Amino acid sequence: MNDKIQFREDEVYILGRKFVPLINGEKIRRRIVELSKCIENDYRDKIPLFLIVLRGAIFFGVELIKNISIPVNLETIRAKSYGQEMQSSGKVDFELPNCNFEGKDIIVIEDIIDTGLTINEIITALRRKNPNSIEIACLLLKPESLKTDVNVKYLGFEIPSKFVVGYGLDFAEFGRNLQDIFVLSEE
Numbered sequence: 001m002n003d004k005i006q007f008r009e010d011e012v013y014i015l016g017r018k019f020v021p022l023i024n025g026e027k028i029r030r031r032i033v034e035l036s037k038c039i040e041n042d043y044r045d046k047i048p049l050f051l052i053v054l055r056g057a058i059f060f061g062v063e064l065i066k067n068i069s070i071p072v073n074l075e076t077i078r079a080k081s082y083g084q085e086m087q088s089s090g091k092v093d094f095e096l097p098n099c100n101f102e103g104k105d106i107i108v109i110e111d112i113i114d115t116g117l118t119i120n121e122i123i124t125a126l127r128r129k130n131p132n133s134i135e136i137a138c139l140l141l142k143p144e145s146l147k148t149d150v151n152v153k154y155l156g157f158e159i160p161s162k163f164v165v166g167y168g169l170d171f172a173e174f175g176r177n178l179q180d181i182f183v184l185s186e187e
């Protein structure tokens, strides 16, 4: 048995830190289908260009897009994660794909918004590329942590300002493949 990640009944231990269930995977998938249908409706006469923010938003992004039946385009942005930390460093590090955004209807797909600094910098960089519109789809938002205004059109869930893993979100690269979202235990 590996010592990096361990399961004990409902609890998960990653590198010795205890995480407890916060949002069940079934509930997540149901909510994502609702968001997909909203997007499908709103973009019926357009071809949205989805920009998945790697790596955390891969799971959310795939689930969101595969439930949409209008034509879509897909690109990815690489953004730096917390690494071994559980708090934002305040430094934002990302790379826009080398493609034409002019006149496009972009939907940026994020896993989680904490301070909002990452998504705001991505949006600012995208605006310079003259798209027709930019919206945000995000699985999780920590409203109490926001340090800047962020307008999330397609939001999965609001959560408390605590560190979470699962459904694409990692702690030191572990826990991404958990089906549910788990929160760091205060014990």
Ligand code: 5GP
Pocket: 056, 080, 081, 082, 088, 110, 111, 112, 113, 114, 115, 116, 117, 118, 119, 162, 163, 164, 165, 169, 170, 171
């Ligand atoms: P922000 O710039 O909004 O403070 O942070 C956004 C990024 O920080 C997210 O895309 C994600 O990579 C990381 N992040 C923020 N909160 C959490 C969290 O609770 N768990 C994990 N695993 N990453 C988080």
